[in-house]
Amino acid sequence: MNISISYSSGKPMYEQIEDFIRAEVLSGKLTHNQPMPSVRHLAADLNISTITIKRAYADLEREGVLYTISGKGTFVRLEDMDRLRDEREKLLLSGFEEKISELHSAGIARERLLEIIRRYYEEL
Amino acid sequence: MNISISYSSGKPMYEQIEDFIRAEVLSGKLTHNQPMPSVRHLAADLNISTITIKRAYADLEREGVLYTISGKGTFVRLEDMDRLRDEREKLLLSGFEEKISELHSAGIARERLLEIIRRYYEEL
Amino acid sequence: MNISISYSSGKPMYEQIEDFIRAEVLSGKLTHNQPMPSVRHLAADLNISTITIKRAYADLEREGVLYTISGKGTFVRLEDMDRLRDEREKLLLSGFEEKISELHSAGIARERLLEIIRRYYEEL
Amino acid sequence: MNISISYSSGKPMYEQIEDFIRAEVLSGKLTHNQPMPSVRHLAADLNISTITIKRAYADLEREGVLYTISGKGTFVRLEDMDRLRDEREKLLLSGFEEKISELHSAGIARERLLEIIRRYYEEL
DNA sequence: GTGGTCTAGACCACC
DNA sequence: GTGGTCTAGACCACG
Numbered sequence: 001m002n003i004s005i006s007y008s009s010g011k012p013m014y015e016q017i018e019d020f021i022r023a024e025v026l027s028g029k030l031t032h033n034q035p036m037p038s039v040r041h042l043a044a045d046l047n048i049s050t051i052t053i054k055r056a057y058a059d060l061e062r063e064g065v066l067y068t069i070s071g072k073g074t075f076v077r078l079e080d081m082d083r084l085r086d087e088r089e090k091l092l093l094s095g096f097e098e099k100i101s102e103l104h105s106a107g108i109a110r111e112r113l114l115e116i117i118r119r120y121y122e123e124l
Numbered sequence: 125m126n127i128s129i130s131y132s133s134g135k136p137m138y139e140q141i142e143d144f145i146r147a148e149v150l151s152g153k154l155t156h157n158q159p160m161p162s163v164r165h166l167a168a169d170l171n172i173s174t175i176t177i178k179r180a181y182a183d184l185e186r187e188g189v190l191y192t193i194s195g196k197g198t199f200v201r202l203e204d205m206d207r208l209r210d211e212r213e214k215l216l217l218s219g220f221e222e223k224i225s226e227l228h229s230a231g232i233a234r235e236r237l238l239e240i241i242r243r244y245y246e247e248l
Numbered sequence: 249m250n251i252s253i254s255y256s257s258g259k260p261m262y263e264q265i266e267d268f269i270r271a272e273v274l275s276g277k278l279t280h281n282q283p284m285p286s287v288r289h290l291a292a293d294l295n296i297s298t299i300t301i302k303r304a305y306a307d308l309e310r311e312g313v314l315y316t317i318s319g320k321g322t323f324v325r326l327e328d329m330d331r332l333r334d335e336r337e338k339l340l341l342s343g344f345e346e347k348i349s350e351l352h353s354a355g356i357a358r359e360r361l362l363e364i365i366r367r368y369y370e371e372l
Numbered sequence: 373m374n375i376s377i378s379y380s381s382g383k384p385m386y387e388q389i390e391d392f393i394r395a396e397v398l399s400g401k402l403t404h405n406q407p408m409p410s411v412r413h414l415a416a417d418l419n420i421s422t423i424t425i426k427r428a429y430a431d432l433e434r435e436g437v438l439y440t441i442s443g444k445g446t447f448v449r450l451e452d453m454d455r456l457r458d459e460r461e462k463l464l465l466s467g468f469e470e471k472i473s474e475l476h477s478a479g480i481a482r483e484r485l486l487e488i489i490r491r492y493y494e495e496l
Numbered sequence: 497g498t499g500g501t502c503t504a505g506a507c508c509a510c511c
Numbered sequence: 512g513t514g515g516t517c518t519a520g521a522c523c524a525c526g
């Protein structure tokens with residue numbers, strides 16, 4: 001768990017944690033039934049309140065990414081991974097679309113966007 | 125002033141107002157020294173509090189987009205327009221870059237982004 | 249009457265007008281019983297409301313700098329000039345004192361103030 | 373926080389608060405990352421509205437003197453202190469210069485200014 | 497009529 | 512508990 005939390009990035013902490021875990025799961029770094037660090041442990045690790053961790057775990061449970069066995073701990077669920085990935089992509093792309101709409105109506109040239117994309121996707 | 129405010133879009137109202145006015149000014153639809161609607165008028169018009177309008181005007185004043193003469197009204201300032209546009213673009217593009225970084229590391233294919241850009245920029 | 253009014257200097261217009269007239273009187277450029285421009289005339293000249301001129305004249309009348317003969321116009325009074333000068337100086341110096349107190353407690357070095365004074369008083 | 377607010381001194385309360393905090397920060401009495409009193413606390417303390425405190429904090433944040441983490445509190449920022457001090461001095465000195473120009477053209481003798489400065493800077 | 501300041505109180509998200 | 516947003520209403524100075 002090498003999460004880095006930015007205290008002052010606008011994004012709430014619990015969301016940053018969720019994003020990180022979701023990314024780990026979708027990238028395959030976390031496998032089915034693998035135990036997550038305990039709420040208390042992760043809280044100590046990140047030096048933030050257990051409440052925040054609990055909230056993140058609870059959200060992900062509701063989403064189907066994690067499951068909890070009372071008294072044993074919280075574990076990774078990799079069953080609905082396709083659905084998960086689809087939902088995730090849909091969310092990200094709708095955010096992207098919003099951004100593009102904003103950039104377009106601000107009159108930013110198409111080339112400047114393509115240039116940035118090129119840089120991140122390492123095209124030749 | 126044909127601003128349309130979404131009463132509940134996450135974005136605070138004053139920011140929506142700022143965005144709208146900034147766009148109008150930067151697009152040249154408002155000319156230098158042109159009077160803006162008074163805070164009371166615009167507030168009545170949009171059916172929201174004068175304070176919210178005042179806040180938007182004050183922010184834009186700090187940015188250099190408007191200026192106010194107490195007791196006379198609020199007016200458009202078009203002097204440092206190039207600087208304003210540059211700053212605005214820089215802000216928007218850095219937000220875009222962040223988004224791209226997120227999309228890239230989530231494994232979203234480049235083509236899907238290009239498709240969305242194409243749609244907004246109406247390419248053939 | 250070569251008054252220059254700054255629309256946006258914080259100082260209200262009527263005060264700028266008063267300051268100007270007071271300075272003219274104290275410097276001897278306006279003589280006893282000399283007629284002032286009519287309210288309407290000066291208003292047209294400066295391109296501002298007659299109300300503002302009226303207010304400035306009224307204030308100065310209360311102060312004893314001007315006097316009005318109904319139907320004839322407004323005139324300069326040079327009788328209490330010493331008292332006037334004293335009051336004026338007192339006011340200016342108390343403002344200066346306030347400023348100095350502020351500068352001192354902000355830790356501005358004495359030399360920097362002296363340098364500015366030197367510049368304005370053209371010392372060798 | 374031993375701020376004393378003059379309820380009616382011409383200067384708006386939020387400005388008095390800003391001045392006080394700015395002075396504390398620039399004088400080094402507050403250290404980097406030190407938490408400021410919460411808006412509610414300080415408001416109760418000074419017996420004024422939270423909104424007035426919020427306004428002061430927001431202004432100082434914009435200036436770079438404070439920073440806020442939503443839900444956690446407001447803290448002192450001492451990073452760009454040199455820049456802050458420079459800007460502050462520049463502002464104060466330009467106000468001083470204006471004053472001097474006024475005093476000079478009103479014919480106030482140089483000695484009287486020096487006497488006041490002497491008094492505040494406790495020269496022998 | 498205009499903006500500038502201030503109040504008292506509300507609801508929300510986050511920790 | 513914290514700050515962020517918004518409201519409805521007040522009083523003031525200026526033109």
